[in-house]
Amino acid sequence: GEDVEQSLFLSVREGDSSVINCTYTDSSSTYLYWYKQEPGAGLQLLTYIFSNMDMKQDQRLTVLLNKKDKHLSLRIADTQTGDSAIYFCAETKVTFGTGTKLQVIP
Amino acid sequence: EPEVTQTPSHQVTQMGQEVILRCVPISNHLYFYWYRQILGQKVEFLVSFYNNEISEKSEIFDDQFSVERPDGSNFTLKIRSTKLEDSAMYFCASSDGQGATYEQYFGPGTRLTVT
Numbered sequence: 392g393e394d395v396e397q398s399l400f401l402s403v404r405e406g407d408s409s410v411i412n413c414t415y416t417d418s419s420s421t422y423l424y425w426y427k428q429e430p431g432a433g434l435q436l437l438t439y440i441f442s443n444m445d446m447k448q449d450q451r452l453t454v455l456l457n458k459k460d461k462h463l464s465l466r467i468a469d470t471q472t473g474d475s476a477i478y479f480c481a482e483t484k485v486t487f488g489t490g491t492k493l494q495v496i497p
Numbered sequence: 498e499p500e501v502t503q504t505p506s507h508q509v510t511q512m513g514q515e516v517i518l519r520c521v522p523i524s525n526h527l528y529f530y531w532y533r534q535i536l537g538q539k540v541e542f543l544v545s546f547y548n549n550e551i552s553e554k555s556e557i558f559d560d561q562f563s564v565e566r567p568d569g570s571n572f573t574l575k576i577r578s579t580k581l582e583d584s585a586m587y588f589c590a591s592s593d594g595q596g597a598t599y600e601q602y603f604g605p606g607t608r609l610t611v612t
């Protein structure tokens with residue numbers, strides 16, 4: 392069955408890079424997504440990557456995809472306190488991971 | 498910026514009661530979705546809706562659930578006879594197209610507590 396796994400918690404200092412990891416199981420996923428959920432808010436699409444790409448960069452965000460290992464990561468450069476949120480990865484058929492709570496320490 | 502809104506933000510109900518969760522999608526969107534997130538667990542897809550009918554639903558979306566677009570602006574999720582395990586955050590989303598590259602815009606969610 393489809394399953395998406397993430398670590399539950401990550402704590403980083405302001406200015407450092409954050410790396411949030413995700414593993415998925417559906418090898419037919421054409422796109423993989425990263426969503427951000429701030430407290431009391433809905434899910435906001437941050438970025439997505441097409442499955443034939445290895446990397447996608449969008450300002451401070453870098454997505455890395457290892458299709459062989461079914462591993463997806465989101466790197467946030469120069470992490471700010473406003474980046475504190477829960478980050479979800481998701482497969483094409485909107486199967487979400489459990490979310491990783493990013494805590495940024497000033 | 499247009500946004501998806503949901504009401505109420507928190508609903509408390511007794512087991513066995515019917516609840517209706519309301520959503521107002523973005524006005525020019527055509528595709529509508531409901532998801533739920535049980536506390537501490539994953540966001541789970543429930544149902545998608547297009548052209549006044551369900552286009553896809555998950556195993557979770559059983560006969561206790563129904564969706565409706567009663568008046569061209571609201572999109573509702575009804576749970577006929579709530580169970581304790583229906584307690585969750587319910588998110589509505591809408592998009593202007595269907596397919597992997599169309600972004601779904603999510604509402605802030607309704608927290609449903611079944612006692």
